[in-house]
Amino acid sequence: MQTRVYVAAPFGRGPFVAREVHPALAARGFACTSSWCATADGAPERLDELPIERVRAIAERNDGDLASSDAVIVLGELGTGREMYAEARIAIALGLPVVWVGPPFPLSAYREGVVRVRSLEEALAALESREALASRARPEHAPLATGSGARR
Numbered sequence: 001m002q003t004r005v006y007v008a009a010p011f012g013r014g015p016f017v018a019r020e021v022h023p024a025l026a027a028r029g030f031a032c033t034s035s036w037c038a039t040a041d042g043a044p045e046r047l048d049e050l051p052i053e054r055v056r057a058i059a060e061r062n063d064g065d066l067a068s069s070d071a072v073i074v075l076g077e078l079g080t081g082r083e084m085y086a087e088a089r090i091a092i093a094l095g096l097p098v099v100w101v102g103p104p105f106p107l108s109a110y111r112e113g114v115v116r117v118r119s120l121e122e123a124l125a126a127l128e129s130r131e132a133l134a135s136r137a138r139p140e141h142a143p144l145a146t147g148s149g150a151r152r
Contacts, residue, residue, distance in 0.1 A: 002031040005123065006069040008088055010081035014040020021073070021120065022060055033065045066090060073123050076102040076109070099123045 007017050007023055014037035024030040032110050036058075062083075068074065072091040074084060087108065091098050092111050100109040100116050101123050107118050119148050 002029060003071060003127070004031045004033045004069045005093070006066045006072045006087075007032065007075065008053045008066075008072055008081075008084045008091070009034075009039070009075035010035075010084055011036075011040050011045040012037055012080065013075060014038075015042045015075065021075075024120070024124055025127075028124060030127065033059040035065050047061050050138060061104070062087065063090070066096075067094060069077075069096060071097045071099065073127070074098060074100045074102075074109075075120070076100060076106075077145050090144050097127050118124050 004121050007021050007025075009017050009021075017034060017037040018040070022034075022037070025032050039065075047145060049056075050058075066087055069091075072088065075081075076084075076086045085108070088100070089108055092108060093115060096123060097112065098114045101120060102109060102118065105116055108114070115126050117126060
């Protein structure tokens with residue numbers, strides 16, 4: 001069974017993810033689950049111009065892609081990627097191994113189950129060697145936190 005990898009990155013980096021990261025992962029035998037990048041054209045995301053139903057459908061698609069993954073690569077970039085940070089935090093909450101490419105390395109990059117690296121090449125090597133995947137086992141049926149439940 002192929003290891004499924006979600007790439008969390010700023011929306012504007014979608015063409016790079018589709019053109020460079022996904023092929024590099026596929027060449028190493030990984031399945032890519034980050035379908036969001038197929039519609040990214042490098043321009044800023046303009047969610048406020050879309051109907052709310054469409055925005056929520058995009059969020060649900062991304063959440064589903066993330067939850068179906070075995071590991072996550074975060075491509076950190078200073079000053080961008082707001083949703084990328086949210087996706088990274090969801091991945092950590094789900095118990096997915098995360099390989100964080102930075103800097104920057106915010107607090108979440110230091111949590112248990114996160115491997116910090118400084119380049120995409122190092123991230124690919126971490127996934128290939130299974131260091132990131134072995135760093136923490138994923139719960140069998142981890143619920144996806146959507147914010148609709150009770151707060152603690």
